[in-house]
Every structure is written in C-alpha cells, then in structure tokens.
Amino acid sequence: MSRFYRLAVISHAGQPLAVVEQEGRLVPVAAILGEAPGPLTGLGPLLADWPRWSAAIEAALPAADAFADAIQATDAKFLPPVAVPGKLVCIGANYHDHINEMPIPMVPKYPFSFIKPHNNTLRGSGAPVKAPQGVAMMDYEAELGVVIGVECANVPAAEALSVVAGYLNFNDVSARDWIEKRPPIGVDWVMHKGFDGFAPVGPYLVPARFVPDPQDLPIRLSVNGQTRQDSSTAQMVFGVAQCIEHLSRIMTLYPGDIIGTGTPAGVAHGRKDKAYLAPGDIIRMEIGPLGELVTPVI
Structure with missing residues (x-):
C-alpha cells in the first residue's frame, strides 16, 4: 500500500491553505505538486478531478519529506476539509445499537435520509459551536463522513466504494427538543x-485507499473526557456502499458531496441521565485513522 497521508485545510496567514499531513507535518499541497489546479485554498479543485490529483499527490510525497517550512499539526488552526460541499446528506437510524437505545420501533427497510444545510453548519476541528438559544436538548452524534470523488448516478453497491474520495469525522449535532415537541x-x-455550527468535520480527509473496509472502523466520542460512544x-444497518447505492438512485452525486452515515449508541437522548451538551463542554471524537475532531461548546 502507498505511504499513508491525510489531507486538510488550515488557516495560514489569514487564508485557507490545502495541506498534506504525514506524521504530524503539514506541507502545502501546491508546494509539492509540479502543477496544481489553480490556487489551493481548499480541497475542492482536487476533488473535482480526484483520480488525477490523488495520483499526483502520491507521486509527489517524497518532495514533502524535503520541504523545510512544514507546519506542525499541533500549531495549526483547522478548517473544514470540504468547505462548500454541493450537498450534505445524512442517514438516520442506521446503527443497530442506536436503534435499540432510542428505542426506534422498527429497523428501516432502506436508508432513511435527510439534507442538512452546510453553509451555516460546517465547522473545523477546534472551532467552537454555540449552544442555540431556546435549545435545552443539544446532542452529539459521532458519524463516519463519506466524501464523493466521482460524479455518479445509479451506482450498484458492488461498485459504490470506487466513487469515494475519502472519509472524515462528522459530528451531526442535533437539537432533540424538536423530537420531544414534534407537532x-x-x-x-x-x-x-440546522442550527449554526451543527456539523463539525475533520480535521482530516483520509483517502479511501487507506480505509480498505469502512465497515470495520472503531468509532468513539467523549464529552469532557467521559466516553459516551464506543462502537464500530x-x-x-446499511453500509457505506448501500447508502451510496440508495442515494445515487435518487440524485446525482458530485465530487465533494458529503454523506453522514449515522451514529451508534451512546447519544445523550438515549442515555438514562440525558446528559445533553452545555456551554463549557469539550467533545472529542475519533474514527480509525481519521484523526481527532475536537469541538468546544460555548
């Protein structure tokens, strides 16, 4: 397998900058590529022709080792890896253990999906999320985020993983008040x-080739150091391939689209103590090699 790397977008000199991460060193993607698809202030231009540019990055990785002005990941301010996805589609009730804790009276017969607004919800790792006024049941949902790398429609499940550019951490923050009070x-x-900041993502986009089986990843989330979600x-219920198959039958998927694939057991709404989020809380989530997504609540 190719040498492991991750992609990210950081704030550098007041501007977004696309970087390659290896062993804690961040190197500008444009600095190691002999050519680049325009100014690389984000990953969008790379995702627009992902097969080409992912191969070019891998070929250029030796140059990253020699890059003298690398930034340390511990010093970086991370932005969302995909700042402007065409769409952010989420799958609900998609973990057996979560269905059991809620309890949801049935296992869905097909992926249950909804569209989440992205222009106001996306936040990078370390960015705070404000507890909305009038919301008493602010909750967390650790999810595997899937980033599409090829325009596609009507993709069979057997071929679905081939259209994935990579994976990232995604916290589908929710206001459970509107479940309790639904008309x-x-x-x-x-x-x-849909509240502002309700979709923290990142810090990294891990290329799909480094995740050989997206159905075999540990997924964990803690609040103030207390483990809340610890699953796989x-x-x-429906794996990544099945979700892509289902959604691509409804809508064309485009490079940069993000799919949130559901959350496991341990959400506050399913706990006996109903330990909802409050200002001052620090949320940390990790999925396999995707890094740690940190979200303070203010």
Missing part, C-alpha cells in the same frame, strides 16, 4: 439539525 405533522428537521461501523 402532529412530524419532526421539523431544520430545527432538529460494523453496527451499521
């Missing part, structure tokens, strides 16, 4: 999922 017409998904993506 007869049903849950208001905008008030449930093996608990998914």
Whole structure:
C-alpha cells in the first residue's frame, strides 16, 4: 500500500491553505505538486478531478519529506476539509445499537435520509459551536463522513466504494427538543439539525485507499473526557456502499458531496441521565485513522 497521508485545510496567514499531513507535518499541497489546479485554498479543485490529483499527490510525497517550512499539526488552526460541499446528506437510524437505545420501533427497510444545510453548519476541528438559544436538548452524534470523488448516478453497491474520495469525522449535532415537541405533522428537521455550527468535520480527509473496509472502523466520542460512544461501523444497518447505492438512485452525486452515515449508541437522548451538551463542554471524537475532531461548546 502507498505511504499513508491525510489531507486538510488550515488557516495560514489569514487564508485557507490545502495541506498534506504525514506524521504530524503539514506541507502545502501546491508546494509539492509540479502543477496544481489553480490556487489551493481548499480541497475542492482536487476533488473535482480526484483520480488525477490523488495520483499526483502520491507521486509527489517524497518532495514533502524535503520541504523545510512544514507546519506542525499541533500549531495549526483547522478548517473544514470540504468547505462548500454541493450537498450534505445524512442517514438516520442506521446503527443497530442506536436503534435499540432510542428505542426506534422498527429497523428501516432502506436508508432513511435527510439534507442538512452546510453553509451555516460546517465547522473545523477546534472551532467552537454555540449552544442555540431556546435549545435545552443539544446532542452529539459521532458519524463516519463519506466524501464523493466521482460524479455518479445509479451506482450498484458492488461498485459504490470506487466513487469515494475519502472519509472524515462528522459530528451531526442535533437539537432533540424538536423530537420531544414534534407537532402532529412530524419532526421539523431544520430545527432538529440546522442550527449554526451543527456539523463539525475533520480535521482530516483520509483517502479511501487507506480505509480498505469502512465497515470495520472503531468509532468513539467523549464529552469532557467521559466516553459516551464506543462502537464500530460494523453496527451499521446499511453500509457505506448501500447508502451510496440508495442515494445515487435518487440524485446525482458530485465530487465533494458529503454523506453522514449515522451514529451508534451512546447519544445523550438515549442515555438514562440525558446528559445533553452545555456551554463549557469539550467533545472529542475519533474514527480509525481519521484523526481527532475536537469541538468546544460555548
């Protein structure tokens, strides 16, 4: 297998900068490529032609070792790896252990999905999320985020992983008030999922080639050092390939689109103590090799 690397976007000299991470060193992608698809202030231009640029990055990695002005990851301010996805689609009720804790009266027969607004919700690792006024049941949801790398439609499950550019941590922050108080017409998904900052992601995008089986990843989340979620993506009702198959039958998927694949057991709403988030809390989540996503609540 190729030498492991991760991609990220950081704030550098007041501007976004796309970087390659290896062993804690961050090197600007543009600095190691002999050519680049325009100014690399984000990963969008790379994802637009992912097969080409991912191969070019791998070929250029030896140059990263010799780059003298690398930035240490511990000193970086991370931005969302994908700042402007075409769409952010989330799958609900997709872990067996989460279905059991809620309890949800049935196992879905197909992936249950909703669209989450991204322009106001996305936040990078370390960026604070403000507890919204009037929300008493602010909750966390550790999820595996899937980033699409090829325009596609009607993709069979057997081929679905080939359209994935990479994976990232995704915290689908939720306001459970709108489950408890739902009117007869049903849950208001905008008030449930759409508040500012309710989609922390990152810090890294790990290329799909370094995740040979997305259904075999540990997924963990803690609040103030207390473990809340500790499960595996093996608990998914519908795996990544099945989610892509289902969604691509409804809509064309484009490079940079993000799919949140659901959360395991341990959310505050499913706990006996109902330990919802509050200002001062620090959320930390990790999935396999994807790094640690840190989110302070203010």
